[in-house]
Structures are given as C-alpha cells and as structure tokens.
Amino acid sequence: MLSKHRFLFEELVKRDFDRKYKGSFFGAAWSVLNPLLTLLIMRVVFGHFFGSAIPHFTTYLFCGTVVFNFFAESSSEGLMALISNAPIFTKVNVPKYLFLLSKNMQTLINFAITLSVFFLFCAIDGIVFTWKFLALIYPIIMLLVFNLGVGFLLSALYVFFRDMQYLWAVMTQFLLYVSAVFYSIDTFSDRVRNAFLLNPIYLFIRYSRKVVIDSAIPSPGFHVLMAADTLAVLLLGIWVYRKYDTEFLYYI
Amino acid sequence: MPVLTCDHVSVRYKVGDFRNIGLKETVMRKLKGCYRVEEFWADRDITFSLERGDMLGIIGTNGAGKSTLLKAVSGIMSPSGGRVEHEGNISALLELASGFDPDLSIRRNAYLRGAMLGYTREFMDEKYEEIIDFAELRSFEDRSFKQLSTGMQSRLAFSIASLVQPDILILDEVLSVGDGAFAKKSEEKMREILRGGATTILVSHSLDQVRELCNKVLWLHQGRQIDFGETGAICDRYQTFLHGEIVL
Numbered sequence: 001m002l003s004k005h006r007f008l009f010e011e012l013v014k015r016d017f018d019r020k021y022k023g024s025f026f027g028a029a030w031s032v033l034n035p036l037l038t039l040l041i042m043r044v045v046f047g048h049f050f051g052s053a054i055p056h057f058t059t060y061l062f063c064g065t066v067v068f069n070f071f072a073e074s075s076s077e078g079l080m081a082l083i084s085n086a087p088i089f090t091k092v093n094v095p096k097y098l099f100l101l102s103k104n105m106q107t108l109i110n111f112a113i114t115l116s117v118f119f120l121f122c123a124i125d126g127i128v129f130t131w132k133f134l135a136l137i138y139p140i141i142m143l144l145v146f147n148l149g150v151g152f153l154l155s156a157l158y159v160f161f162r163d164m165q166y167l168w169a170v171m172t173q174f175l176l177y178v179s180a181v182f183y184s185i186d187t188f189s190d191r192v193r194n195a196f197l198l199n200p201i202y203l204f205i206r207y208s209r210k211v212v213i214d215s216a217i218p219s220p221g222f223h224v225l226m227a228a229d230t231l232a233v234l235l236l237g238i239w240v241y242r243k244y245d246t247e248f249l250y251y252i
Numbered sequence: 253m254p255v256l257t258c259d260h261v262s263v264r265y266k267v268g269d270f271r272n273i274g275l276k277e278t279v280m281r282k283l284k285g286c287y288r289v290e291e292f293w294a295d296r297d298i299t300f301s302l303e304r305g306d307m308l309g310i311i312g313t314n315g316a317g318k319s320t321l322l323k324a325v326s327g328i329m330s331p332s333g334g335r336v337e338h339e340g341n342i343s344a345l346l347e348l349a350s351g352f353d354p355d356l357s358i359r360r361n362a363y364l365r366g367a368m369l370g371y372t373r374e375f376m377d378e379k380y381e382e383i384i385d386f387a388e389l390r391s392f393e394d395r396s397f398k399q400l401s402t403g404m405q406s407r408l409a410f411s412i413a414s415l416v417q418p419d420i421l422i423l424d425e426v427l428s429v430g431d432g433a434f435a436k437k438s439e440e441k442m443r444e445i446l447r448g449g450a451t452t453i454l455v456s457h458s459l460d461q462v463r464e465l466c467n468k469v470l471w472l473h474q475g476r477q478i479d480f481g482e483t484g485a486i487c488d489r490y491q492t493f494l495h496g497e498i499v500l
Contacts, residue, residue, distance in 0.1 A: 007376075008367035015353055015364060022355050091350035092368045093327045093342075246330040249323070250265050 005098055012102035020106065031113045038065050046182040054184050056213050059125045063208045064181030066118050067139075070111040071147060071201055072172050077103040078151025079158050079168055082248060090249060097241070100151045108144060127212060135217045139207040139226065146200060146230045152237030156244050159251055175201055200229040254301035255339050255451045256325070256420055262333035263295045263320050293475045294320040297334070300470055300480045307452045309466035309483065311459065311490055316472040318455045319424060322346060325453065326422050340419025343369070348409035348429065354398035358389060358408065361397045365412050379415055386441075387411040388434070403430050407438075414441050421450040425457070463487055473500050 021027045042061050043051075051057045081100040082089075089096050122129070158164045179201045185193050196202045203226050210218050267290045281287035295317040302308055310318045323329040325336055326344035351368050352361050362383055366376045384390055387407040392400060400408070406429040428439035446452055446465070456462050462469060462483065469486040471478040478500065479486050492498050 007371070007373045010373075011360075011364045011367045014360070015356060018356060018360075019353070088351045088368065090323075090328065091347045093344065094368055249329045 005095060008094065009098055009102060009105075012098060013105045016102050016106045017109070031110045032117055035065060035069055035114045036117065038069065042182050050183050056125055056127065059122055059127055059213055060184075060209060061182055062118055062121055063212060064179065064205050066111070066114050067143065067205045067208060068176060068179060068181050068201065069114070070107065070143060071150075071204070072176075073110065074104055074107040074147035075150045075154060076168065076172070077107055078147065079154040079165060081151060082155040082159055096245070096248065097152075100148070100155055104144070104148055104151060107147070122212060128215065130215055132211055132215055132217055135211050136208060138223065139204050142226050142230045143204050146204075146233055149230070149234035149237035152241040153233070156237075156241045156248075159248050160244070175199070178202070179205055181205065197225065200226070200233070203229065253303075255304050255306075256453075257301040257337045258298050258321075258325065258334070259337070260334035261295060261298045261321070261324055261331045261336060262293060263317070263324055263329065264332040265292045265294055266290070267292050295324065295331075295472070296475045296477075298470075298472070298477050299334075300468075300477075302451050302453075302468065304451055305449050306468055307446065307454065307466045308468045308470055309462035310453065310455045310470045310472065311457075311462060311487070312472035312478075313494075315474060317475040318472055319346070321472070322422055322424055322453065322455060338420055341370075342420040342422060343413070343416050343418035344422040345413050346422070346424045348413055349405055352397050352405070352409070355396055357396055358384075358393055358400070362408065362412055365409065366415075369413065369416070371415070375415075383408070383411045383415070386414075386437075403434075406430060407434055410438050410441075414438070414445060417445065417448050418450055421445065421452045423452065423454045425455055459487055459491065 017028075021030060024030060026033060039058075039062055042065065043058055046061070047057060054060050078100055081103045082096060085096075085099040088094065089099075119129075154164065154168060178196075178199055180196065185196055203222070207218055207222070207226065210216050278287065298317075298321060300308070310321065312318055320329070322344065323346070324331045325338075326342055326346070327336075328344070328346075351365055353364065356364065359380070362380060363373075363376050367373075371379075384393060387404070387410070389400075389404060389408060392404065397405065410429045423442075428435045428442065430438060454462070454466060466483050468481065469483045469490075470480045471486055471490055479489070489498070493500065
C-alpha cells in the first residue's frame with residue numbers, strides 16, 4: 001500500500017513543506033525560531049510566578065511547549081488536510097488519507113528539529129543525560145499516533161462542519177491551560193491531580209518531564225493509560241473517517 | 253467479455269441537510285419549521301457495458317449527469333447505488349489543470365502531477381525531458397507554475413497526462429488543448445493513444461466528434477439514461493431533440 005503511493009507521498013511532503021514557508025524571509029528556520037520564541041515569552045511571563053518553585057524551570061517549560069506545539073500543530077494542520085486538497089481529490093483518484101499523512105510527516109520533521117534544540121537547552125540547563133532518555137521514544141511514538149487519530153477525526157468532521165475550525169482553536173487554547181504547560185500541579189489536592197490524568201496531552205508532557213528532569217521512568221500503569229488513550233483516539237478517528245470516506249465528495 | 257460494466261449506477265446528492273447548510277441554519281430552519289432535506293439524483297440507474305477497444309461517447313445537455321458519471325466510473329466517487337466493474341488500469345483526464353501548485357517550479361509540478369496519476373519516480377525521471385519538449389516549455393523551465401500562461405499550463409498538463417497507454421481512458425472534453433499548432437499536435441497524440449486500443453469514454457458537446465470517433469453512444473438527460481447503443485441512430489435522435497422536435 002505504502003510502496004505503491006510512496007512517490008506521491010514524498011512529493012506531497014515536499015510540497016507541504018515548501019508551502020508552509022513560502023515567501024517568508026527566515027523560511028524553514030522558523031521551525032527553530034517559533035518554539036524558541038514561545039519558550040522565551042513563557043519563561044519571561046511565568047518565570048516570575050513559578051520559576052523559583054519549580055527546579056529546572058526552563059527545561060520544565062520546554063518539555064511542555066515542545067509536546068504541546070507538536071500536538072497543536074499536527075491537529076490544526078490535520079484539520080485542513082482534506083479541505084485544502086479538495087481540488088485534487090475531486091478530480092483525480094488518489095487515496096485521500098495521504099494528504100493527512102503528509103501533513104503529519106511535515107509536523108513530525110518540525111518536531112524533530114525542535115527536539116534537537118530541546119536537548120541542547122537541556123545540556124545548558126545542567127540536565128544529566130542517562131540511558132533513560134531512550135524511554136522517550138515511547139511517548140513520542142504514542143503522540144505521533146495520537147495526532148494521526150485526531151487528524152483523521154478532525155479532517156473528516158471539518159468537511160461537514162466548517163465551524164470546526166473555530167471550535168478547535170478554542171479547544172486548543174483550553175487544552176493549553178489544562179495541560180500544566182507552565183505551572184506545576186504539585187500543590188493541588190489529590191482529586192484535582194488525578195483529574196489531570198484524564199487529559200492525554202498532560203500524560204505526554206508528564207512522561208517527558210519524568211524522564212528528563214527526574215531521571216525516572218513512569219510506572220507500567222502510566223504506559224498502559226497512555227496507550228489506551230492513544231488507541232481509543234486512533235480507532236475513533238479512523239472509524240469516523242471511514243464512515244464518511246465515500247461521502248466527502250458530495251459536500252465539497 | 254466486457255472490460256467495463258456499469259450496473260444500475262446511481263449517484264445521489266443531498267441538498268439542504270445539516271452537513272450541507274451548517275449548524276446555525278439547521279437550527280433556524282427547524283425552528284421555522286421549514287427544514288427539509290432534498291435528494292438530488294445526478295445519475296439514476298445507468299447501465300451499460302463496453303468491450304475491449306470500444307469508444308463510448310456520452311452526450312446530453314448541461315446537468316445531464318455526464319461528469320458525475322465519469323467520476324463514478326473512474327473511482328473518484330463511489331456510487332450511492334449500483335456497481336462499476338472494470339478490468340485493467342483506468343486513466344481519467346477530467347480537469348487537466350487540477351493538482352498543480354502555483355508556487356512550485358515546473359519540474360516539481362510535473363513530478364507532483366505524475367505522482368497523482370500513479371506514475372513512478374523512475375518513470376518521471378525517464379520521461380521528464382520528453383514532457384518538457386512536447387509541451388514546448390524548454391525556455392520556461394525555471395519559472396514557477398503561476399508564471400505560465402493558461403495555455404502553457406494546459407500544455408504541460410496534457411503532456412504529462414498523455415504519457416500513458418491505459419486500458420481504459422476517460423476524457424472530459426480534453427481531446428486537444430492550447431493554440432492552433434499545439435491543438436493539432438495534441439489531438440494527433442490523443443488519436444495515437446486511441447489507436448493503441450484503449451477502451452475510451454469521451455464526454456463531448458461536439459456531435460460531429462462523437463459521430464467520427466465513437467462506435468457507441470450513451471445519451472443522458474437529467475440523470476436518466478435515455479438510450480445506449482449504436483452511434484448513428486442515437487445521434488440522429490439527439491439532434492432532433494436538440495432542435496426541439498421531440499420532447500422527453
């Protein structure tokens with residue numbers, strides 16, 4: 001399946017990458033600049049409130065933004081994946097999911113670039129690199145799959161329901177505030193802290209902080225919870241996408 | 253043994269349902285009591301089959317369901333009812349200019365478009381020079397796609413699309429493109445593909461063209477199949493219908 005469409009997939013990824021930075025002076029350098037500027041702003045704004053209470057606050061913050069931005073970018077790009085390519089698949093018989101995969105590939109590349117800057121910052125912040133860092137592969141793969149699931153769901157819904165774009169922007173904003181990106185939940189009551197575990201985005205962020213800052217690997221239960229969330233979102237996304245797959249054409 | 257069979261193919265669009273008009277309109281209309289979903293059959297019960305080497309002309313006035321039927325046959329759209337069965341690979345040239353990116357170079361666009369048509373990278377590497385020469389765009393190679401004139405864009409599109417020798421070829425009014433000289437060249441190229449034995453479906457508003465090229469004709473009117481069969485007799489009837497001498 002993939003080998004047959006590999007050529008198209010590669011060309012779509014290249015096209016999406018060029019499109020994203022077309023006409024901008026810094027071009028692909030924005031992949032690095034953007035997360036750094038976000039980090040800088042958050043460091044300045046929230047450092048005053050939480051900086052002294054949270055050890056390695058810069059790294060703490062960076063863990064949150066790198067995960068959250070990967071999710072936010074993938075989901076908002078995924079939302080547009082079908083609609084922005086409608087002129088193509090209404091005239092040529094191509095597998096439509098390729099457009100979503102291509103967008104996700106592009107955000108994955110961005111994420112990888114950010115991640116290397118992240119490790120550089122960790123070193124500057126005095127983080128000790130251990131073999132436990134290898135465990136980060138798990139949440140990264142899970143987040144990638146999670147993003148795909150959200151992308152399937154959103155891209156399908158957006159075809160029928162154009163308000164989705166605005167709803168999702170609000171939803172993303174909401175998720176940013178409830179994912180403990182720039183604050184710590186340690187001072188909250190047990191009940192509230194457990195409630196945070198219901199938020200899959202928080203799980204990804206927490207996992208990365210555990211490994212990077214605490215040099216510890218989360219419990220097996222934590223892994224299972226993350227896998228369950230990811231699988232549930234992927235299956236829901238694919239189910240909705242497939243349900244409407246043949247109907248997209250009637251509404252574009 | 254038919255190469256292509258359409259068995260009671262129907263395509264239905266829904267007009268005015270929730271997904272068509274959005275949340276606010278739906279609520280508003282429900283409150284006013286005027287919410288209703290209308291069904292619109294772009295094609296209804298279309299049945300025909302083609303043998304190897306057949307050339308089918310689809311005729312009918314605007315809104316007859318010709319383009320929708322082509323989409324169903326080429327697999328872009330799946331029919332709401334009925335079945336389409338075919339053997340071999342289908343090449344559908346519906347709107348040649350779709351799928352190009354205005355900001356990319358000609359080369360990148362050629363590869364992108366080729367990939368969409370199911371070519372391989374090796375095939376494009378091999379044929380790229382030929383495409384540019386045929387499209388006569390050698391001196392424009394460094395430009396981006398949007399800097400080409402419309403005629404040049406369709407020349408490039410045609411050159412990429414006409415590389416194949418498909419088993420089944422589907423054409424929506426694209427027998428030739430471009431200005432005088434290129435129009436002649438492209439039509440010759442298309443006729444060469446047709447002579448190669450491809451089973452072809454052609455939508456055309458030129459009845460002369462249909463009479464000349466096609467051995468079978470499918471006549472559609474407002475989504476319904478009026479007739480299917482030998483070219484001569486159906487074209488004669490269609491002509492009298494166009495002159496208003498018969499009413500359907």
